[in-house]
Amino acid sequence: KNEVEQSPQNLTAQEGEFITINCSYSVGISALHWLQQHPGGGIVSLFMLSSGKKKHGRLIATINIQEKHSSLHITASHPRDSAVYICAAARGAQKLVFGQGTRLTINP
């Protein structure tokens, strides 16, 4: 079993839908990162959180430390949100353990 599991692996939705991507981890962490990988391959950091909730525009990330679970939500989804979303658990001084990613496709 991977230390970091994401679900679903693939998600297709219609423009405007509310999107939820889940991330579960099996070990203690100091923080959790959400990253976005564009179709062209570039990776951008979206959030880094260690408790509670963060919001940036239409994106919201939450984490429940006790349940070892984090979610990434996208409100009013748009085709430009189509990308691979990756969660990564911060373990130890330098180590990030990455999930395998969720491929999101938003159709117009």
Place this chain on the structure above:
Amino acid sequence: NAGVTQTPKFQVLKTGQSMTLQCAQDMNHNSMYWYRQDPGMGLRLIYYSASEGTTDKGEVPNGYNVSRLNKREFSLRLESAAPSQTSVYFCASSPLTGSSYEQYFGPGTRLTVT
């Protein structure tokens, strides 16, 4: 600011050839990282440099060497390329040492070893 830059963007090598992947950042970050990304595997850490003058192994260091040339530059060398090293390589940097700090990624180098 260019952020994190990597060269080359694409490379094809024959088995046994050597090459160096270059990475530079202009954000005055202390820490730099090399990752590889393979289908179905997620990103995996090859080597990292917590600060100028130090380097340490990550999860998959075999077959690679690194040099932290100065605060800006962190290179990854393949001495004798193998087909198993076919991958996309990402360099990243972080302002401070530690995995609880946001990392900034370069555009990646797609390497094919035949």
